[in-house]
Amino acid sequence: MSPAATAVSAPAYTGHLTNGDPTKAAKSYKPTHPGKFEVQFRDGEYNSCLVALQDYSKGETIAMMSHASPSKAIRYSTVQVTENDHIELNxxxxxxxxxxxxxxxxNVSSPDPSKWHAEALRDIKQGDVLEFFYPSTEWNMSQPFDCSCGAGNKCLKRISGAKYISPEVLNTYVVNDHIKRLKANQQQNA
Ligand SMILES: [Zn+2]
Known part of the structure; x- marks a missing residue:
């Protein structure tokens, strides 16, 4: 094993870009869901994206989160699954x-982690970019950012987690049960 390979320590998913450039990542890339979707590597940190390799109907399961593992740390790469728990998708x-x-x-609302999955919110065509609404899982994000998703007046501009989104706006999104509970709690204590 080369020193470079050792530096990207297992068992973490090694495809991501924080340790290298997209060109390098693209070369060693092995899709985790061949035929379903794949990463398109683009220059610049966080510019790479996930693209559908088949059509999906609204409501269809795109993938189970069977590679996921619990994470003690909250990072840009983790997904919040309960009030207190976070996972790496791997x-x-x-x-x-x-x-x-x-x-x-x-969808991480089930108490049974084996049921956690990504599902289509609308009909998706082969070649479409797959994107989700971070505040549907994240309450208080470790790395807030200015959004340039291009969703017109739907764009919330600053994404910091559901904690900072009004209940009226949050209600227009599909979010997980832990986010609904946290928002209800926040309202009660306001
Ligand atoms: Zn946006």
Whole structure:
């Protein structure tokens, strides 16, 4: 094993870009869901994206989150699954970027982790970019960012987690049960 390979320590998914450039990542890339979707590597950190390799009907399961593992740390790459728990996806789903007008929902509302999955929020065509709404899982994000998703007046501009979104706006999105509970709690304590 080369020193470079050792530096990207297992068992974490090694496709992501924080340790290298997209060209390098593209060369060693092995799709985790061949035939279903794949990463398109683009220059610049966080510019790569996930693209559908088949059509999906609204409501259809795109992939189970069977590669996921619990994470103690909260990172840009983790997904929040309860009030207190976070996971690393350890798969190409990591490249499912944020959109304020998402095509995908990360459904982690089941108490049974084996049921967690990504599903189509609308009909998706082969070649479409797969994106989800980060505040549908994240309450208080470790790395807020200015959004340029291009969703017109639907774009929330600053994405920091569901904690910072009004209940009226949040209600227009499909979000997970832990986010609904946290928002209800926040309202009660306001
Ligand atoms: Zn946006």
């Amino acid at each position: 798969s190409d789903l990591l490249y499912c970027n944020h959109s304020c007008s998402p095509s995908v929902h990360f």
